[in-house]
Amino acid sequence: VRYADAQTSRSGQPATAAATGHDNTSGPAQAGPGATGSSTSSNSPPCVCQLQLKANLCGHTEAVTCLAASNAFNLVVSGSRDRTCILWDLTRLCFLRQLTDHVAPIAAVCISEATGDIASCAGTYLYLWNCNGEPIASVDTIVGRNKQILCVCMSTLYDWDAGNVVLTGGSDGVVRMWGLEYTSVVKQPVPMEAMNIAREPTSIDGACSIPFNETGQHGATPTGDQLISEQPSWTRELAPRGKLTMHTAYGRSDNQQPASITALAISRDHRSVLVGDSRGRVHAWSVPSEAGRGGMTDQWVRDEDVTNCATDTCSVRFSITERKHHCRNCGKVFCSKCSRFETEIRRLRIFKRVRVCQACFTMLNLIQAPKLRPPSESTRGDP
Helix, strand or coil, rough: EEEEEEEEECCCCCCCCCCCCCCCCCCCCCCCCCEECCCCCCCCCCCCEEEEEEEECCCCCCCCEEEEEECCCEEEEEEEEECCEEEECCCCCEEEEECCCCCHHHEEEEECCCCCEEEEEEEEEEEEECCCCEEEEEHHHHHCCCCCEEEECCCCCCCCCCCCCEEECCCCEEEEEEEEEEEEECCCCCCHHHHCCCCCCCCCCCCCCCCECCCEEECCCCCCCCCCCCCCCCEEEEEEEEEEECCCCCCCCCCCCCEEEEEEECCCCCCCCCEEEEECCEEEEEECCCCCCCCCCCCCCCCCCCEECCCCCCCCECCCCCCCCCCCCCCCECCCCCCCCCEHHHHEEEEEEEEEEEEHHHHHHHHCCCCCCCCCCCCCCCC
């Protein structure tokens, strides 16, 4: 990787632009310097912006495929075909750490300006690291063959906001949103015999601990086949928060021109998401003010593509007198008779009763039904 500094000067020669790439010689992949030009005026010579090479950052063994920089954390991350990412110091221009264990060549990297977390994408896997290069979590985002992640970005409105997400765009035309969640991992109890190590005891080994029971009194030290109870540990994992499928997803039959997602960006006010696809289109997504009050959502089938009710046993054809009604859960279009059922949809954070189809009404009632807790040991009577 070659790091260059931009310098502006006045010159009578027109500015030229050089393409960047990597050397064909053996050794680390490097990006060549380039130059960009600005518009000229009739009374003054053109203002030329030239890139002056400052340092060569060598570390990768194959071509560099992606770069990301953060001024807030003074960090540069480079991804390569050698299935590694390298962290570079932006001021000293030196090697910091290498991120390994990727399953495929690196396709995209991103740095959060709020927390310094690093997202790297290889194949269908999304990896999340902290600013020190320590792994946080990873997830397989796409299920299927011959699919991969092509781009990634992160929301960074507030560093304290637990609702920040990582957005990935895949070759299947779906934009997926991921968020960090804490999950508890309960370790299996370990027998006392497995804890005994065949070695000479020392003064530290000979020390015994006096456990306390739940009431705070001294308890007996477990012996024999008794088990040691361990506190549950907490780990972080990437959980899906949502996805955007309209216009681009290959899996939707109502998308006339699906395409792979090639670019993602979030507006500065974090109210819009820009999605670029392989057909050269840019789609702008925003959260409407009527969200949660009946506004349109991504899973809805477009009205212009539907002529009949989605129920198999219903033969109603939509017309001026027969209105179309969307099921708020599955997004399909039904007639007024088939969509007369109402219920909450907690999965979509809809806590008021909205219209759904009969199939979704039955399914949601089964899923969202309150679960009866079994009686505790203290409340059970003796047989």
